[in-house]
Amino acid sequence: MILHLTILLSFQLAGEVISRGLGLPLPGPVLGMAFLFVALLILPKLADTISGTAKGLLGHLSLLFVPAGVGVVGHLGTLGTDGPALALAIIGSTLLALLAGVGAFLGVARLTGAKHD
């Protein structure tokens, strides 16, 4: 458990240092994910080592958003009179983005014959 966390944090640290050092537009943890992915390709055994901890963490990924969500409640007032318009924009655009994304995925998958599992 501690070893697994050390591995994950080391990749995050590497991502953070490189992202900030080079002024990249990607957040450190996202870059750390890319590095870990490459490491898994080179060392497939690493996957067996950390997969239990990774699954445990990702199975409760929702929990990790709770503190930020609580912070948002205090700021709902900043939406002010624009609140209803912004709510409609958020719901409408999320719906449209899901439709566009899934439509493009399935359309291109059909054209290129990419198999459905």
Add this chain to the structure above:
Amino acid sequence: MTEIWTYLSREPLLWLTLTLIAYGIGDWAFKAADRRPVVNPVLIAVAILAVTLRLTNTPYDIYFRGAQFVHFMLGPATVALAVPLYANLKGMKGAVLPMLAALVAGSLTAMVSAVAIASLLGVRGVTLLSIAPKSATAPVALGVSEAIGGSPTLTAVMVILTGITGAVIVTPLMNRLGVRDWRARGFALGVAAHGIGTARAFQVNETAGAFAGVGMGINALLTALIAPVLAPLVIRLLT
């Protein structure tokens, strides 16, 4: 009694424990409701905690002293997304073109339609700029917002609301459309609703979760690259 409360309300222990309890209640309610998407565990936990803070007159920074330990785990959890990504490598290889198409379509639609709807409804200025990057993962969205002249605080609010919206509507929407391909469902959700969408995808199906993680990751990159150009352009055309 007052003494105990003074101690508890200042130290991390109480708020960390309450965060876990509130999430436990949310997760229990979600399972008790047959995993119906409107019963979203994040939403329930946030509501319970917001009411608790209000009733006890606790400022957010005091709460966050305890909750930061949970918040901190977002970093390693994001790194851990590489594991299901690797496990689904075979499926990813066959889906590179569909993923690219879905990325471009989903990301552009999210940005352009959010700005367009808000602007048609009369939203202007800083607030309008702040909504553009809201489908990207929080750290990227905040950076983009600042770069284009939006308000990062306002963007943070809209990022979270977008994530919850995506997580709540995706399952009824996809079921109604009859989409059975978990790759497409997950990927579109990751692009449209970042980490909260990815968390939701993992609750439903592991393949969907892995594809959502990839969608979130590459949409972070695309949003960071194109939002600074696209958002001001759309606003100029519409207002």
